[in-house]
Amino acid sequence: xxxxxxxxxxxxxxxxxxxxxxxxxxxxxxxxxxxxxxxxxxxxxxxxxxxxxxxxxxxxxxxxxxxxxxxxxxxxxxxxxxxxxxxxxxxxxxxxxxxxxxxxxxxxxxxxxxxxxxxxxxxxxxxxxxxxxxxxxxxxxxxxxxxxxxxxxxxxxxxxxxxxxxxxxxxxxxxxxxxxxxxxxxxxxxxxxxxxxxxxxxxxxxxxxxxxxxxxxxxxxxxxxxxxxxxxxxxxxxxxx
Amino acid sequence: xxxxxxxxxxxxxxxxxxxxxxxxxxxxxxxxxxxxxxxxxxxxxxxxxxxxxxxxxxxxxxxxxxxxxxxxxxxxxxxxxxxxxxxxxxxxxxxxxxxxxxxxxxxxxxxxxxxxxxxxxxxxxxxxxxxxxxxxxxxxxxxxxxxxxxxxxxxxxxxxxxxxxxxxxxxxxxxxxxxxxxxxxxxxxxxxxxxxxxxxxxxxxxxxxxxxxxxxxxxxxxxxxxxxxxxxxxxxxxxxx
Numbered sequence: 001x002x003x004x005x006x007x008x009x010x011x012x013x014x015x016x017x018x019x020x021x022x023x024x025x026x027x028x029x030x031x032x033x034x035x036x037x038x039x040x041x042x043x044x045x046x047x048x049x050x051x052x053x054x055x056x057x058x059x060x061x062x063x064x065x066x067x068x069x070x071x072x073x074x075x076x077x078x079x080x081x082x083x084x085x086x087x088x089x090x091x092x093x094x095x096x097x098x099x100x101x102x103x104x105x106x107x108x109x110x111x112x113x114x115x116x117x118x119x120x121x122x123x124x125x126x127x128x129x130x131x132x133x134x135x136x137x138x139x140x141x142x143x144x145x146x147x148x149x150x151x152x153x154x155x156x157x158x159x160x161x162x163x164x165x166x167x168x169x170x171x172x173x174x175x176x177x178x179x180x181x182x183x184x185x186x187x188x189x190x191x192x193x194x195x196x197x198x199x200x201x202x203x204x205x206x207x208x209x210x211x212x213x214x215x216x217x218x219x220x221x222x223x224x225x226x227x228x229x230x231x232x233x234x235x236x237x238x239x240x241x
Numbered sequence: 242x243x244x245x246x247x248x249x250x251x252x253x254x255x256x257x258x259x260x261x262x263x264x265x266x267x268x269x270x271x272x273x274x275x276x277x278x279x280x281x282x283x284x285x286x287x288x289x290x291x292x293x294x295x296x297x298x299x300x301x302x303x304x305x306x307x308x309x310x311x312x313x314x315x316x317x318x319x320x321x322x323x324x325x326x327x328x329x330x331x332x333x334x335x336x337x338x339x340x341x342x343x344x345x346x347x348x349x350x351x352x353x354x355x356x357x358x359x360x361x362x363x364x365x366x367x368x369x370x371x372x373x374x375x376x377x378x379x380x381x382x383x384x385x386x387x388x389x390x391x392x393x394x395x396x397x398x399x400x401x402x403x404x405x406x407x408x409x410x411x412x413x414x415x416x417x418x419x420x421x422x423x424x425x426x427x428x429x430x431x432x433x434x435x436x437x438x439x440x441x442x443x444x445x446x447x448x449x450x451x452x453x454x455x456x457x458x459x460x461x462x463x464x465x466x467x468x469x470x471x472x473x474x475x476x477x478x479x480x481x482x
Binding site: 035113116117118119120121122123145146147150179180213214215216217218219220221223224226227230231233234235237238240 | 276354357358359360361362363364386387388391420421454455456457458459460461462464465467468471472474475476478479481
């Protein structure tokens with residue numbers, strides 16, 4: 001049942017503090033919810049306009065009205081269902097050939113888009129600095145379009161991680177080598193920095209290779225970080241295609 | 242002066258109907274506003290928290306309060322200034338080597354991002370189907386980050402345009418040739434379709450070449466159209482880099 005207490009709890013889940021307190025986050029939309037049982041995430045409870053559309057499992061599904069759905073949804077235009085899920089347990093995948101590393105990404109849309117890109121290119125893990133936006137932020141989950149179910153996202157002290165990584169550390173830099181001429185090694189970290197400020201100096205200091213995406217036009221802005229990630233991954237995988 | 246009448250007019254400019262009626266649209270933020278005098282767009286009037294930050298020219302600049310700025314801004318967090326500009330005159334650039342063509346793009350953020358990409362790669366024009374979101378939509382202008390000043394965006398009947406274009410017509414298709422193996426001709430149209438439905442059958446019928454971005458992972462969603470555009474352009478320009 002959707003009690004007043006539950007509504008209050010769910011509404012608080014847009015804040016990391018409360019997601020951690022209750023160990024819960026929300027997933028919206030049947031399309032993504034149907035994929036949860038194939039992931040390591042556990043559904044606690046589902047609220048749906050039409051429970052017949054929802055997979056069954058070891059959880060309750062409650063039919064609710066559009067009015068109640070609006071109360072618990074974080075979307076401007078709520079979809080069909082909301083699944084209340086438990087936060088995933090942290091695991092760490094070591095020794096991956098390509099490791100995406102994010103230093104201080106703040107925009108939830110950017111993290112979500114980069115998770116979606118990792119999923120597209122079959123990159124199993126993203127390592128984020130501790131100040132990167134939280135994976136379970138409703139806007140990150142939404143922007144990832146279900147890809148958070150397949151891409152492992154972990155938070156680490158990047159200086160510590162990179163210092164101990166024996167793979168190349170490749171980052172973007174305006175004065176780096178032309179992306180299209182760069183020969184990527186067998187195993188590397190691809191490090192992307194904050195939207196406005198790039199990566200922190202202590203991260204940048206650990207880079208072993210610097211690349212740049214050449215600009216052919218007169219654009220006065222750099223590319224958005226998720227677009228840059230897409231173009232770089234596209235180039236890397238062009239040699240595997 | 243910022244009269245009540247002007248406030249009412251400016252607030253109506255989020256609708257295409259009123260932008261056309263008044264022949265006006267808004268540009269927000271000093272960074273972009275400073276670039277307008279280098280473009281073919283004409284500033285009618287500027288409202289700014291600090292006019293000393295603004296270029297001078299053949300227009301009035303009025304100092305306004307944050308409270309008044311909030312009234313005329315379309316941004317959730319208004320910036321420093323709003324420029325009231327006249328809609329650009331339609332011109333058409335013929336015979337470009339690379340011509341981006343958009344069929345029914347609805348999301349303003351996607352059009353803005355694709356304009357930004359065109360600017361980055363030095364592609365001077367985007368041809369949109371008549372049902373593509375309007376260039377002067379405040380969210381398109383915002384997402385383009387000033388690139389609308391350098392990229393010519395025109396609206397055309399695509400069937401008519403493509404039928405008469407003597408360049409190759411290349412579109413994305415799930416069953417198309419691997420992007421990374423495709424040899425792009427000297428001169429071509431790159432056609433991207435609507436976010437949910439792809440391109441219309443009457444446009445698709447005119448394609449001469451089909452490409453696909455290979456998926457390496459288990460992602461269940463296709464790539465966002467602006468991300469797909471970025472990856473394809475990245476690949477095309479990798480041969481020019």
